[in-house]
């Protein structure tokens with residue numbers, strides 16, 4: 114099994130060539146993530162499974178929420194983990210090819226992570242909670258980043274069937290190989306065509322999510338998908354009678370309230386969140 118091979122690779126003696134190749138790839142991802150952070154308005158295959166309203170804001174050039182440096186570091190750390198995994202897969206004796214190969218589906222471009230022994234896998238570094246969801250086969254029920262659609266798009270672009278994901282729990286170091294279930298793979302060409310129409314529209318599509326209660330106070334908050342979204346300030350600008358979301362720092366982390374019936378007894382950090390500090 115590939116995941117046990119990855120663990121076994123930790124006991125192998127890497128040669129100079131392997132070390133240089135890994136160092137070069139890691140240096141490349143670090144160089145890409147450090148420096149001025151630019152977001153492109155371009156639609157990419159990696160995004161096609163996301164909220165359609167998110168795609169509309171993205172394509173129309175709306176200013177996304179500034180990323181806190183800690184979030185940028187987290188993304189960089191995730192990229193490094195993914196390169197490390199690819200390196201360990203190579204070291205374990207599997208053939209890794211087509212790293213970062215550009216693919217295209219109905220005019221929309223993307224880059225695959227790699228093929229492993231000729232099979233299409235996407236490599237992901239994930240939280241412990243997300244790892245659990247992957248290994249229990251529940252991704253199709255809660256897939257806010259659209260991993261199934263992303264994999265389907267790469268597979269359709271390459272004209273092959275996808276194998277699945279190789280994931281690592283970035284908190285605990287657990288690795289798993291998760292098979293993509295064919296019944297949950299969407300038709301990526303249809304999604305791409307629909308998105309191309311959506312981004313031509315003057316108005317965004319309807320919000321697909323509803324606010325959820327925050328405890329029993331009557332206060333309502335953004336659902337998880339929206340609280341992580343870079344366009345939430347635009348999307349929920351009508352919340353709180355036109356003020357927009359208000360952010361309160363609870364011990365469990367920030368909560369984005371869209372209706373405040375009872376003022377929370379914790380610090381409000383709305384402005385800091387809007388400024389990304």
Ligand code: SF4
Pocket residue numbers: 164165166167168170320321322338339340342343344345348349
């Ligand atoms: S805030 Fe929620 S509904 Fe709005 S674009 Fe983001 S994910 Fe979609």
